[in-house]
Amino acid sequence: MTEPYAVPVPKGYRVGGWEVRGPIATGAFGSVYEGRRTGADESLPRTVALKFLPTGTGTPRQLTHLRELVDREIELHRRLRRPHLIRMYETLTVDDPGRPGLDGATVLVLEKAEGSLSALLATRPRPDGGPVLLAQVCEGLAQLHRAGWVHGDLKPANVLLMKDGSARLADFNMAAELEGTHAYTPAFSTPDYTPPELLWAEIGERGRRIRPSADVWAFGVLAHLVLTGSFPLPGGTPTARRDAAVAYARGTDELRLSPELPDAWREIVRGCLTRTYADRFGTEALLRRVEAAAGTSRSRRLPRLLARPVRPSRPLLVLGASAATVAVAALGYGISVWAGAAATDNGTDNRTTATATTATTATAYGASELRTDRGIPSAYRLLIVETAHDCDQGDVTPPLIAAMLKAESNFDPDLSDPAKDEYGIARWTPSVLRWWMHEDGTPGESVPEPPFPPAESIPAMGRYLCWIAPRLDSSLPGDRRVLIAAAYRTSYAKVNDAAGVPPKYRDYAGRVAHYLKEYTPPGRK
Numbered sequence: 001m002t003e004p005y006a007v008p009v010p011k012g013y014r015v016g017g018w019e020v021r022g023p024i025a026t027g028a029f030g031s032v033y034e035g036r037r038t039g040a041d042e043s044l045p046r047t048v049a050l051k052f053l054p055t056g057t058g059t060p061r062q063l064t065h066l067r068e069l070v071d072r073e074i075e076l077h078r079r080l081r082r083p084h085l086i087r088m089y090e091t092l093t094v095d096d097p098g099r100p101g102l103d104g105a106t107v108l109v110l111e112k113a114e115g116s117l118s119a120l121l122a123t124r125p126r127p128d129g130g131p132v133l134l135a136q137v138c139e140g141l142a143q144l145h146r147a148g149w150v151h152g153d154l155k156p157a158n159v160l161l162m163k164d165g166s167a168r169l170a171d172f173n174m175a176a177e178l179e180g181t182h183a184y185t186p187a188f189s190t191p192d193y194t195p196p197e198l199l200w201a202e203i204g205e206r207g208r209r210i211r212p213s214a215d216v217w218a219f220g221v222l223a224h225l226v227l228t229g230s231f232p233l234p235g236g237t238p239t240a241r242r243d244a245a246v247a248y249a250r251g252t253d254e255l256r257l258s259p260e261l262p263d264a265w266r267e268i269v270r271g272c273l274t275r276t277y278a279d280r281f282g283t284e285a286l287l288r289r290v291e292a293a294a295g296t297s298r299s300r301r302l303p304r305l306l307a308r309p310v311r312p313s314r315p316l317l318v319l320g321a322s323a324a325t326v327a328v329a330a331l332g333y334g335i336s337v338w339a340g341a342a343a344t345d346n347g348t349d350n351r352t353t354a355t356a357t358t359a360t361t362a363t364a365y366g367a368s369e370l371r372t373d374r375g376i377p378s379a380y381r382l383l384i385v386e387t388a389h390d391c392d393q394g395d396v397t398p399p400l401i402a403a404m405l406k407a408e409s410n411f412d413p414d415l416s417d418p419a420k421d422e423y424g425i426a427r428w429t430p431s432v433l434r435w436w437m438h439e440d441g442t443p444g445e446s447v448p449e450p451p452f453p454p455a456e457s458i459p460a461m462g463r464y465l466c467w468i469a470p471r472l473d474s475s476l477p478g479d480r481r482v483l484i485a486a487a488y489r490t491s492y493a494k495v496n497d498a499a500g501v502p503p504k505y506r507d508y509a510g511r512v513a514h515y516l517k518e519y520t521p522p523g524r525k
Contacts, residue, residue, distance in 0.1 A: 007101065009052055017039040020034075020035060030052055032049050032052070041378075043455070045089075050109060051107065052102070084136055085140055086170040088109065089382070110170075120161065126228065133161075133165075134223050137222065138283075141215050150183045182210065185208055190238075193217070193221050195213070195218075197249065213278075216281055219286070221272075223269055227261055232258075232269060233256070234256055369397070371519050374518045380411065380458065384401050387458050393466050395480045396484065407485070413451070416451075423451060424450060424453075426452075436463045437460045468487045468488065468492050477500060478501070479516070481512075483495055483500070486501045490504075
C-alpha cells in the first residue's frame with residue numbers, strides 16, 4: 001500500500017461474518033476496507049464497507065478522543081435510519097491479542113458506496129446532475145435536523161454516491177444531538193465549510209456550541225462549488241478563504257458569487273451564507289427552495305393508486321465505469337486519504353472473534369419489536385425491522401410488515417401468481433413495483449421482471465405503506481395498522497369510502513390482525 005494505515009488489516013482477515021477484501025481509504029482516525037459477507041444471511045448485503053477505528057490501543061488521551069468520535073457515530077446510526085443517510089448494519093469489536101494494533105478496534109459495518117462527491121468534482125467539475133444531487137443532500141440534512149441532530153462537518157468528502165447515483169450523507173464523527181437550540185461538537189472542522197461565527201467561537205469543556213444553521217452555511221458553500229466549480233469567498237487557499245469569511249461577517253468584505261451561478265440558485269446560496277446565523281434559511285424553507293430549483297418538488301397531482309413523486313426533470317448522477325473507479329479513491333466514510341494499491345495479502349487463514357455491540361444476529365435482531373419465537377424467517381428480520389424504521393409513520397411497525405408478508409405469501413420469496421400478475425414475498429405487480437422500488441421516490445425506467453428478491457420487495461412495501469398511512473381518514477374506526485394493510489391490497493381511497501375495511505378484503509384483514517398479535521412482543525401494541 002502507498003499510504004500508512006491507521007488500522008492495517010490484511011486481506012482475507014475475518015471479523016464477525018465478514019471477510020476483508022481490498023482497501024478503500026485511510027486517514028488519521030481509521031481505515032476503510034471492502035468487506036464480503038461470508039454467511040448465508042441474505043438479509044445483509046453481499047459487500048459492505050468495514051470502517052476500522054483503533055479504540056483499543058494508544059495513549060489515554062488519544063483513546064478518550066477516539067472513543068468520543070466513535071460513540072457519536074454509533075449513536076446516530078443506531079437512532080436514525082433515513083434514505084439519505086449512509087446505513088450502518090452492525091458494530092463489532094475485534095478480539096485478537098496476537099495483533100496489538102488491531103486488538104480492540106471498533107468495526108462499523110456500513111453501506112458500501114460507489115464514490116464520493118469530492119472525487120466526482122475532481123474529475124467532473126459542475127456535473128450535469130448537480131442540482132438533483134444537491135436536493136438529495138439537502139433532504140439528508142433535513143432528515144438529520146428533524147430528528148434533532150446537527151451534522152457538523154458537511155463537505156464533498158462526506159457526501160457519498162451510491163451505485164444508482166443517489167447521495168447519502170456520511171461521517172457522523174462530528175454529529176451532535178441538539179440540547180434546545182444548540183449542540184456540542186469537537187473543536188475542529190473543515191475551514192472552507194465552517195460558518196464565520198464558529199471561527200472565533202469559544203471552546204468550552206464540552207466542545208464548541210453549534211446550531212443547525214452551521215450545516216446550512218456549509219450547504220451554501222457546497223452548492224456554489226457544485227454549480228460553479230468555485231468557492232463563494234475569495235482566496236487561493238483555505239486559510240485565505242477563512243480570513244475572507246471573517247472579513248465578510250464583520251462587514252468589511254462582500255460575497256463574490258460566481259456569474260455562472262444560475263439565478264434560481266443565487267437567492268438560495270445568499271440565504272445560506274448570511275453574515276449572522278439568525279438570518280439564514282431554516283432547513284425546511286431551504287429544502288423547499290432547493291427542490292423547486294432542482295425540479296424535484298413532489299407533485300400534488302398524483303395518479304390514483306400508483307401516486308408517487310414525479311421523476312426529476314434532470315437525471316440523477318450515475319457514475320460511468322471510469323468515473324466510478326476514480327471516485328472510489330476518495331470515499332468519505334470519515335476517511336480522507338486513498339490507500340492506493342491493494343493491501344498486502346498475508347494469507348487468507350487469518351481469523352478473529354468479534355463481539356457484537358448491538359443485537360445484530362439475524363435470529364434475534366429487533367427482538368424488542370418483533371417476536372423471535374413465532375416463525376418469522378430469520379433471513380428477513382433485519383429487512384423487516386429496518387424497513388419499518390425507515391418510515392416516520394408510527395403505525396408502520398415491524399409486526400405489521402411481518403404480518404402482511406405472512407398473509408401475502410407465507411414468506412415465500414418465489415411466489416408466482418401469473419393469473420393476478422403478482423410475484424414474490426410481497427406479491428408485487430410489476431407495473432406497481434416500479435413506482436416503489438427506489439429510495440429517492442422516482443419510478444424505474446422500465447417495468448421490472450420477476451422474480452423480485454426480498455431485499456427489493458420488502459423495502460418497497462415499507463415505502464408504499466409509509467405513503468398510505470397519512471392518507472387514511474383519521475376518523476376511521478379500528479386498528480390503523482389493519483386499515484393500512486387493507487389499503488395495500490386495494491387503495492386508501494376505497495378504504496376511506498367504505499369507512500373501514502371493504503367487505504371483499506375482510507378475510508385478508510382478519511389474517512393480518514391475527515398475525516399482528518402473534519408477532520408483537522408482550523407489552524407492546
